[in-house]
Amino acid sequence: MPDKAALITRRERMLGRNMSLFYEDPEHLVRGEGVWLRDADGRRYLDSYNNVPHVGHSHPRVVEAITRQVSALNTHTRYLQDIALRMAQAVTGRTGAIATNHTYPGNTATEL
Numbered sequence: 001m002p003d004k005a006a007l008i009t010r011r012e013r014m015l016g017r018n019m020s021l022f023y024e025d026p027e028h029l030v031r032g033e034g035v036w037l038r039d040a041d042g043r044r045y046l047d048s049y050n051n052v053p054h055v056g057h058s059h060p061r062v063v064e065a066i067t068r069q070v071s072a073l074n075t076h077t078r079y080l081q082d083i084a085l086r087m088a089q090a091v092t093g094r095t096g097a098i099a100t101n102h103t104y105p106g107n108t109a110t111e112l
Contacts, residue, residue, distance in 0.1 A: 001040055004028045032057025 002010070007028060011019075028040040034056040037045045047057065055062055073081060089095060 001030070004040070034058070 004026075008021075008026070011021075027037075027043075027045065029037050029045075030040050031038045032047065035047055037047045037057070039045070069083065073083070075081065
């Protein structure tokens with residue numbers, strides 16, 4: 001596993017300095033399970049920020065659903081397929097255009 005300094009240097013070279021990290025001295029996270037994250041040295045951190053309020057990291061039902069989908073088709077919305085439409089309808093209950101404002105990822109007023 002690369003050391004943290006080498007990983008930061010490589011990240012800056014490949015993604016640019018504008019793709020900033022959360023912290024000046026970031027943790028090198030390698031695994032998440034439930035509400036816990038682990039760094040490259042095995043230290044455990046309670047994650048009360050990223051994904052945990054939803055279902056936690058590595059939730060078995062989410063992992064199984066992702067595995068099932070990518071086994072059939074692993075693409076994005078630039079190709080014609082209906083998974084994004086079915087997901088949007090399942091989440092919102094709507095069948096028309098769905099706009100998001102000030103969300104991540106994406107930009108203001110992106111339509112699905």
